[in-house]
Amino acid sequence: MVIKVFLASSSGSTAIKKKQQDVVGFLEALKVEYSQMDIACNEDNRMWMRENVPEEKKPSNGIPLPPQIFNEDGYCGDYETFFDAKEDNQVYAFLGLPPPPGSKDEAEDEEAKEEE
Template identity: 80%
Template structure:
């Protein structure tokens, strides 16, 4: 199975470029085989992507923006759903792939602990910023 990432190589949008790079970089880091399909220079790719993104997943204007991700012919999602899967440590499920041997998905307790660690980090960051602001005022 090959993951297909539909993207626009000549997009003028820095946000789209960043999202595309994020998806490709993450797939490369996990050593997941994928194919890049350009919708900017290939009309067939553009039409196939538009026709195969499910209706409920299309934006109000009906034209889905890249990156759009498929496992062969099966729609996986767009950048936002990919990002959510990445955050939930469920990218393999999102992509419809079997995780490699030794891959351990965090259980709920580990996720809760990690979430608490993130809260502590956020509180520490806020405290550091307040201390910096107070130092600047002096």
């Protein structure tokens, strides 16, 4: 499974740049393998991202802004949902990945299974 992070390498918005850096930096800190998909230099990436963000997740103008996160072709979310998952220690679940052995997420997964 490959996590795809759709980014704009040449964004004029400092807010977008900070959000992109936050996502990439956090994935690197967790040692999660991911691919950066540049939408500024690659029209195919831009079109793929726009077509695959679910309608209900698109802003009112219909054009989703980076960063957008996918697991293969499955939509995970945008920066806000990533941030919420990070705050709730649910990043692996957000990404659709199993938590690594010994992680806090794995312990929470085990607790949830035991409660069922």
